[in-house]
Amino acid sequence: MGSQTKFAPDYRESPAPLFQQVIADDPIPAPAVLREYSEIDVPVARVPRDQYRSPAFAALEEERLWPRVWQMACREEQIPEVGDCVVYDSPGASFIIVRSGPDDIRAYYNSCLHRGMKLCAQDTSVAKLSCPFHGFTWNLDGTLAHVPSRWDFPGLKDENMHLPQARVERWDGFVFLNRDADAPPLADYLGHIPAHFADWSYGDKYLATVIRKTIDANWKTCIEAFVESYHLAGIHAQALPFGGDASTQYDVWADDPHVSRFMEPTGIMSDQLPRALSEQEILNSALSVVFAGAVPPTLEDGMKARHFMAAGMRAAMGEAHGVDYSAMSDAEAGDAVQYSLFPNLIIFRSLGYPYVYRFLPVRGDPNRATFEFMIFKPKPADAQWLPEVEKVELGETDTFAGAGVLPPWHGEIYDQDVNGLRQCQAGMRDGGDADIIYSAYQEVRIRHLHQTLARYVSDDPRDAPGRR
Ligand code: FES
Ligand SMILES: [Fe+2]
Known part of the structure; x- marks a missing residue:
């Protein structure tokens, strides 16, 4: 090359x-x-x-740099089983890296769609992602599984309640995420x-x-x-x-x-x-x-x-x-x-x-x-x-x-x-x-x-x- x-x-x-x-x-x-x-x-x-x-330049990096680069979030062997989660606190956004299927890894924003609570405080292993505040619960594929007292959210539609996620790509056992839909694929980025x-x-x-x-x-x-x-x-x-x-x-x-x-x-x-x-x-x-x-x-x-x-x-x-x-x-x-x-x-x-x-x-x-x-x-x-x-x-x-x-x-x-x-x-x-x-x-x-x-x-x- x-x-x-x-x-x-x-x-x-x-x-x-x-x-x-x-x-x-x-x-x-x-x-x-x-x-x-x-x-x-x-x-x-x-x-x-x-x-x-300067705090101003750090803020500029948080706004323009970190949301647009591929970041190494964890290793695959840290989440060997379906449901294993690693919390990755990246600058300006926390993520849950979860093995959602035997060969499927997702990066969800670590925040409840109810009132914003961090869904996971630390690395864990779960069957579903359940919020510790009021119990909103998501399946590992990001679809909504359960809302306690659902009657109290009359307008809520399941299809609007998918957990937001970042892109995930892998190289050599490293799991990378990127928040930017316009970023080049990881394979290009790795040069x-x-x-x-x-x-x-x-x-x-x-x-x-x-x-x-x-x-x-x-x-x-x-x-x-x-x-x-x-x-x-x-x-x-x-x-x-x-x-x-x-x-x-x-x-x-x-x-x-x-x-x-x-x-x-x-x-x-x-x-x-x-x-x-x-x-x-x-x-x-x-x-x-x-x-x-x-x-x-x-x-x-x-x-x-x-x-x-x-x-x-x-x-x-x-x-x-x-x-x-x-x-x-x-x-x-x-x-x-x-x-x-x-x-x-x-x-x-x-x-x-x-x-x-x-x-x-x-x-x-x-x-x-x-x-x-x-x-x-x-x-x-x-x-x-x-x-x-x-x-x-x-x-x-x-x-x-x-x-x-x-x-x-x-x-x-x-x-x-x-x-x-x-x-x-x-x-x-x-x-x-x-x-x-x-x-x-x-x-x-x-x-x-x-x-x-x-x-x-x-x-x-x-x-x-x-x-x-
Ligand atoms: S903030 Fe998560 S269930 Fe209320
Ligand atoms: Fe040195």
């Missing part, structure tokens, strides 16, 4: 090797989709700070994603754990901190010897307004370190962070740190999952390959990062957002049932490291991000009116996000992608 006429070096002066040069040396080669690179063609724009902090995940299915995985934390930062501030590696030196300096920040490849595609990607190599030193490290030094630093206290082995001649680390990841995850990953490429096993789907979803395509992130604004407060950190596991081949998703709520002072569900060094990384985000948003909020600026290459995904956002919040609704 798309021609690739310009290569990343056109945009960068860094002496660090490019991702494509790094993976060209790998003993187990990366698949074709990881050997592609895109043409970077997004204007370097400035963005007013008010887009990150490069289905082809790039053809050999990395999330349909074979299940959502095992969700960690939820409210972050003191705008939802865009949050997502933007996770789509660039440029902040490695400032926020995660412990990873500089092996984090590959300057070798990260960034992709945006001209014909794809909703998708971007980065590929951050592991076992490659940063160009921000004062001197070159040997492969052994890289490995020693990496192991001291990843497995504190581990005695690093001596690398055999010609063995690179990244190849040793990829082999370690294949073995460790293979044991944890009971799956043979021995043929998996070094890039897929060890690197951080990650796609974003506009506006608020990040999906990894990496063995060591079986993660999906969703960010949602906190209603009425542009300076806060909810971060849902989802951890996936492979579905056992013969699974009759899957465990219910484990939900971990982190309070204001709770940390990712303390939650105990992530590898400890990942926990520390996310805690560093959360602290950095709080400080970033505080400065953004209280630091005057200078526009926000972004770099040409390493922050291209952020510029891409703002380019697409501008099309949605435009005064002309036809500017939104896929509209005529």
Whole structure:
């Protein structure tokens, strides 16, 4: 898809090797989709700070953005049986995602057609949807089932009492909804994603754990901190010897307004370190962070740190999952390959990062957002049932490291991000009116996000992608 006429070096002066040069040396080669690179063609724009902090801009997003985009509402395995419901509170509208038939999923507005009560306060499993206030009841197909004291509603017609619903479409076990009848189909909206995940299915995985934390930062501030590696030196300096920040490849595609990607190599030193490290030094630093206290082995001649680390990841995850990953490429096993789907979803395509992130604004407060950190596991081949998703709520002072569900060094990384985000948003909020600026290459995904956002919040609704 798309021609690739310009290569990343056109945009960068860094002496660090490019991702494509790094993976060209790998003993187990990366698949074709990881050997592609895109043409970077997004204007370097400035963005007013008010887009990150003003209630007026948040209201504009609630009016023009959220009602018109495909939003990942839940996973299919969260509602395996007919009648299973997940409540999805999206910006400006709450939905009940219900399995209404064995292969039918609906998204009803979570509001009674009598006096507006929320029909479901939380995830549940029901035979019919019954309002807790006065008992109006609907069948799972949205038709009216029962009105208590029906005699008291003389003019009421069943055909006018269908539960209103949003569009629902699915991809790879993810259930998406869209409130806009004019939006393009999900398959178009997903752009490069289905082809790039053809050999990395999330349909074979299940959502095992969700960690939820409210972050003191705008939802865009949050997502933007996770789509660039440029902040490695400032926020995660412990990873500089092996984090590959300057070798990260960034992709945006001209014909794809909703998708971007980065590929951050592991076992490659940063160009921000004062001197070159040997492969052994890289490995020693990496192991001291990843497995504190581990005695690093001596690398055999010609063995690179990244190849040793990829082999370690294949073995460790293979044991944890009971799956043979021995043929998996070094890039897929060890690197951080990650796609974003506009506006608020990040999906990894990496063995060591079986993660999906969703960010949602906190209603009425542009300076806060909810971060849902989802951890996936492979579905056992013969699974009759899957465990219910484990939900971990982190309070204001709770940390990712303390939650105990992530590898400890990942926990520390996310805690560093959360602290950095709080400080970033505080400065953004209280630091005057200078526009926000972004770099040409390493922050291209952020510029891409703002380019697409501008099309949605435009005064002309036809500017939104896929509209005529
Ligand atoms: S508000 Fe739902 S039955 Fe009255
Ligand atoms: Fe980070």
